[in-house]
Amino acid sequence: MAGSKDGTFAEKISPYLRQKMNERKDEGGFPFLDLQYAVDPAEAVDRTHEVARHYQSELHTTFEGRILKGVEKLYRRTLLVEPTTICAAHCRWCIRGQYETSTLSKDDLERIARYCGSAPENEEVREILVTGGDPLILVDRVEFLLDAVERYAPQVEVVRLATRVPLQDPRRIDERMLHALRPRATFRVEIATHINHPGELFPEVREAYAALQSAGARIYDQTVLLRGVNDNLDTLVELYDELRHLDIEAHYLFHCVPIRGMDHHRTSIAQGLDLFRRLVSSGMTSGRAKPQYTLMTDVGKVSLYEGTIIDRDDDGRVLIQTGYAYKDRLSWVPNWALPPTARVDDDGCLQVWYLDSDGGKAEA
Template sequence: MAGLINGKFINKVSPHLQRLMDEQKEKYGDNSRGYQALYRQFVYTPEEEAGQQEENLKHYEACVDHTDGLPRGIERLYRRQLVIDLTMLCAAHCRYCLRANYDYTQLSKSDVDDIVKYVSEDPELRELLITGGDPFMVPTLLKYLISEVVQKAANIKIIRIGTRLPIHSPDSFNTEFYQFFNAYREEVQFEVACQCNHAVELTPETEKIFRKLKKSGVTLYAQNVFLKGINDTIEDLTELYDRLRYLGFEAHYLFHSIPMKGTHHLRTSVKKGLDLTRQLTASGVISGRAKPSYALMTYIGKVTLYEGSIIKKDDDGFLHIRTNYTVKERQQWNPTYFLPENNAYIDEHGFIVAKYLDGVDD
């Protein structure tokens, strides 16, 4: 679960991941790419406390005021989509997690009822992203939320669920979901997003879950994080996207690692990520159906980088990122939205420019 002990993000490695690390170390050594890909993602190191410019404890928390009547546990930044933070519980802790410093929370059935009412009364909404934490860690609550949405919010056409449980702890995955999704597939489209950052994470147990989800009518898509020493070579990325393609995943975002406290040693420059994404997607090394979009998680939401997106890099190391978001539109969808003034400003055309701290290459 999210939260701090004595100022440190709690170290939590699942038994499955520990066994996988031990196997990689025994077979290939502790300097092997597979072992390091797991170790750097999941094991606390003193590097997290070294002096660094990344000092933010939380991610875009300043954008929404939840004291003004909004249901507990939601984030509304986009017109058609609502984010629901069902729980902050996870089977393991990713050291770069954007929720690392959030207090542990878990919604109640009463909270879910409030959310479903809100969703059913907003005709603009078409899809839900249920995340956290890992929603599959609280299967009873997740099933209740989905059942209530299907019965009471006919405007919702797509339900997306973000998870790493098949990678963190495949033995903990509730197999009743295969039948559950299959039973509702005519009423709503299910999509499961799994963040997989290195091919070593795709064990036979994990792959079995993904194949069974596909057979249950679930669309699988990948959101991956670009991380130093883990997947920052063209060879790593090619193998990762090949393997995901063969499992039936659709490529979505390849995210630059966000500027959170304790993550400096995992963050490359944005330019390095762009260069490698260009090599990956502007060549024939992988299928055209497996090519991701390179994106930043800024304080105003996700921004996919295109030509001209990066206006400049200032003397403090912040990239100024051009967007087509406006405050007026945000406030139409969510009256409590306000601009995080230290991390964004309005340009001469009325669009929001996001400030984003760059990483550093070795």
């Protein structure tokens, strides 16, 4: 999912989504689709401290005498692999919208599997997150990678695949894909997805998720909180009720990240926290239907609890206290560099600045 040479993020809408967006035009259409996929002039507006690439965690390492490509790592148990940066459609709020277009070869993928299974720093790795781009765009590469992980990294217990293909092009969830995602002897397959509005769950989308489940995949959702799409209680309650009905785990409610030109998609953290409190503490949802409200910061994901936000500056940034220990991070990723937005506290844990939004109040 690459931006152009002038730094803009190209619009890409799959034929399936285009068909849906053209339906019911005389009745107002589906604005939750337009807001997520159509280019908006507001994308030309930049804010101080916005970045083209957020949450940078690439490994800069050599393995078997060659530079390892398409691998990231921030956590003790998880290695992230990006087989391709191509997607079926471009979500305007994408965290990876400015990544260069690239696709790994089968040789690259096999070396990654060997690296995962043999490098000393991966001794405690038990999960591989396959993301991109959207890995299910290239089902043959995904199958090859899963087979290689089974062969070379037997300590891996879970392989997670991050995808919006069921929402953007559900016809791709066919017998060929279900075979590629079949259970392996050494690990189970999980599907991570972003379902942001209950209206996205068209009948064919529901069928696609059900097919993945019937093939043995466990599915969990990471909803992104988006201004104008789902930033109201009724929409979120309906969404999480539907996820529970579909047996899709409610994992994260993500605050939309501060990517350059994307502030019009963002609520403020305070607005998000207020919605989250009403969602999980009002009796409107219960049990497994409740997500965690989480920020993606420059040092990793941080779920918000009392005392997490410890300071605020005049540029609209908040200082986030994390539980990530600096020495642990260096043991997991020996060449990891402390981002300019982060610092180490007196207890050796990371604190990180995160750009808030006014949630559109300045426009009112």
